[in-house]
Amino acid sequence: MVTTHVLWLFTILVTCHCADVHIYPDIPEEDGLHLVPGSQVTLSCRSSEKINWIHKSFPAEELTPKYDLYVEGEEHVSNLTIPIVSYKHVGSYMCQSTTHNKSIYIYVTDKSHLLFKPSSFDLFAALNSDVIIPCKPTHTAVDVCLYDSDYNKFTDYDPKLGFKVKDVTVFNSGYYVCEANTTFTEKQTFHLSPAEPDLPVPVITSDGEDSEDTILDVMVGGTLNMMCSVELRDMEKIQGLLWEMWPAQKSGMNDTRVQIISEDKEIDEDTREVTVQLIIHNVTYQDSGNYSCKLLGVLEGSQTQKHQAVHVLGVNESYLDVSTESKVEVLRPEGFEKVEWSVIWKSSAKPTFAWYSPQGKEIIDDPDMDRYEVTFEKMKTILAVHYLTLKDAGRYTLIATIPGIRKEMNFTLLVESGAQVTLEPLGIYYKAGETYNFHCNVMGYPLPNVTWLFQKCDQYPKCDIDFVEIPKDQYEHSVFNSSEIVSTEIRSKFIWVANTPGMLMCRACNSVSYQKKHICNNATIDLLVTDLTNGYSITGPSETYEKDDVTLVCGANKYHYAPNISMKYQSVMGNGNIVNQIINNPSQGIYLNTVATKYSNTVHMKLSSVHVNQSGNYSCEASRVGHGGEVKGTEVVWYNMHVQVLVVPKFKPGSTKTGSPIYSKTGEEVLLRCSVLGTPPPTIIWYKVRINY
Known part of the structure; x- marks a missing residue:
């Protein structure tokens, strides 16, 4: 109600x-x-x-x-x-x-006027859209009906809006009668005209590239391949997309050289793409001229079209031109965000392109080349290098080719960088008197100058005040090129004989224009000379036997250890947990002697005529100190001495028996065996008629 x-x-x-x-x-x-x-x-x-x-x-x-x-x-x-x-x-x-x-x-509520009066009775609606015909009452007590010219009655009705006609097509065009009834009847007549929505303009491409505003060149005897395409909203209807008459089409589609491929595919739920491909094989001069691709709408006369000019070239008319407006030589600082070169081309046929790095490798889509970016636009190719490093410096080459023609363009990239210096130590300690080869790797552009310097530290960590430059005849340089035209790396070698402890410096300098100053960088390592294995050790004989005189040497370098070195003994027999301090005791055959060298402090322990009970673990203990002389803890190294019991030599079974004659013929081999047991291993000497061999 x-x-x-x-x-x-x-x-x-x-x-x-x-x-x-x-x-x-x-x-x-x-x-x-x-x-x-x-x-x-x-x-x-x-x-x-x-x-x-x-x-x-x-x-x-x-x-x-x-x-x-x-x-x-x-x-x-x-x-x-x-x-x-x-x-x-x-x-x-x-x-x-x-x-x-x-x-x-x-x-x-006007009893004399039953129907709303619209501003116009001529209605227009886009194809495939919905339209409202404003057939509606002035008040709700009025019954309203809508009929088309075939007297079909509509039911989709809202008294505030009117009647809805859904999905308008050309068949919905015509007159509609609106009728209201109470005590009398009132009518209105509307005319509906479907209107074509704006049709998109087709796009013509050749080999995947937009050929707009260009003349498409094709070689005589070759193949002309053009694609005409248009994107449509899913609701848009068309009669078709087609190629119009072309210059060599004299008898419709009967030319056997011609191939036409049409396709209508969905891009997403709201859009689809309609394409028609024109392929002409074995092109002749008669195929030169203007081509037209036409999109036909649903309504008569509704259309859009695109034209393409085609020029057929003779065998001797092929051409390939490449040019650039970019600078062919570019200087940028290391870390610069992007450098790019753009090359424009014109050609009688689409060229193939290949960009090459300074190392001569083709730049392709590869994770190892992710800082390179190659793009292709209409009649243009672009190479970009991102976030520059020194290794990017050098000559980049573009090679463009078509059948019979090859063109090359070169671009030079110079990457400025202050010297980057790397000097790796060969160890912590260097054995006195031995020779060592140190290598300093330097990168930079312009190519840096490299100098070696040394600072004496006879009382390490106390050193001389200044570094002293090493004469240039004591080291040598090798220059490496990042490319055939740019040198950015030096490897310098310095040969050093371990004698004086100190600090070794490799210094490299160059002038960088973007910072407008001379820049030096360096790398430094410590050279600690020692006469001990690894700078701290305890050494002794590899084999020990009863009644041997044995000397153990315990030593620590002067750079990291205090001179108060002690030796201790832990027996492997009886209660092996007891550790005893070793003291000088000549009456027991134990002699301790402290020796200080230029590089270390050592304790020499001599054991006279050792016996089995002296087997065990011998330790060397030294206090580790910091640069200020403060004690940082005690470090221990061990030597295990195993005293072997003497065993009188005796012959093993299997030795050749003595006293029995051995007979052999001339030229035959005679084998004599002598196997002996004993500790230490006996020395075997053969005699013949008391003659020593």
């Missing part, structure tokens, strides 16, 4: 608070406000934001409502007044703020 609210000669206020609109009296929006002709109505809208009323233009100027806009306190107020209500005022009125809006629909 529809509720009707009638206003006679008094005013209804429509009030908006804040950004919302509230209607008074409280009429649900779906019901609408019902008025009678001749009444007056004022719609009032209030909001904390600026507001305005929105309504379609009225058919007669005198029917235009009057607007009153003012601010009351913190509210914006707009009053819309219709002094004399007419059936022509039927419709929706919207009050709109910045962020919100509210609408009210006005019906006018």
Whole structure:
């Protein structure tokens, strides 16, 4: 049941608070406000934001409502007044703020006018779209029907909007009759004309590249291959995409050289691509001229097209031109974000391109070449190098080829960098008197100058005040090229005989233009000379036997250890957990002697005529000190001595028996065996007739 609210000669206020609109009296929006002709109505809208009323233009100027806009306190107020209500005022009125809006629909109960009067009865709708025919009543007590020219009745109806015709096609064009009935019948006639939406323009490509605004060259006897394509929204309908008559087409599609391939494929849920490919094999001079690809819409005469000029060249007319507006030599600092070269080409056939790095490797899509970027645009190829390093310096080459023609362009990249110096030590300690080869690796551009320097440290860690430059005849350089035209790396070798401890420095200097100054960098290592194995050790004989005189040497370098070195003994017999300090005791055959050299402090322990009970673990203990002489802890190294029992030599079974004659023929081999057991291993001597061999 529809509720009707009638206003006679008094005013209804429509009030908006804040950004919302509230209607008074409280009429649900779906019901609408019902008025009678001749009444007056004022719609009032209030909001904390600026507001305005929105309504379609009225058919007669005198029917235009009057607007009153003012601010009351913190509210914006707009009053819309219709002094004399007419059936022509039927419709929706919207009050709109910045962020919100509210609408009210006005019906006018006019018994003489049953149908809303639109501004026009000629309607236009895009193909494949929906259209509303504004066949609607002035008030809700009126029954409304809509028929087409075949007297088909429509049912998709909203009294505030009219009837909806869905998915308009050319078959929906024509006249529609709107009919209202109460005590009498009122009719309106609408005319609907489908309109073609703007058709997209086809795109012509050759070998995957847009050929727009260019003449497409093809060699006589070759193959012409052009693709015409267009993207359409899924709802868009067309009659077709086709190639029009071309110069050599004399008998329609019967030319056996011609191949046409059409395809309609979906790109995504809203878009599809229609293509038609034209291939002409064994091209002749008659194939030169203008070609046209045409997109036909659904309506007659609706079309767009694209033209392409084709020029057929003779065998001797092929050409390939490459040029650049980029600088052929570029100087940039290391770490620079990007350098790029752009090459423009013109050719009688599409060339193949290959970019090469300074190392002569082709630049391809490979993770090892991820800082290189090669792109191809219309008639252009671009090489970019990102985040420059010294190794990027050198000559880059582009080679472009077509059958019978090869063109080459070279570009030089110079990468500036201060010297980068690497000097690796060969160890912690260096054995006195031995010779060592040190290598200093230097990178930079311009190519740096390399110098070796030495600082004496006879009382390490105390050193001489200054580094002294080593004469140049004591070291040698090898220069390496990052490419055939740019040298960025030096390897310098210094030969040193371990004698004096100190610090070795490799220094490299060059001038970098972007910093506008001379820059030096260096690397330094310590050279600690020692006469001990690894700078701290205990040594003794590899084999020990009863009654041997044995000497153990315990030593620690002067750089990292205090001179107070001690030796201890842990027996492997009986209670092996007891560790005894070893002291000088000549009466027991133990002799301790302290020796200080240029590089170390040592304790020499001599054991006279050792016996088995002296087997065990002998330790050497020294205090490790810091550069300031502070003790950082005690370090221990061990020597295990195993005293072997003497065993008198005796012959093993299997030795040749003595006293028995051995007979052999001339020329035969005679084998004599002598196997002996004993500790230490006996020395065997053969005699013949008391002659020593």
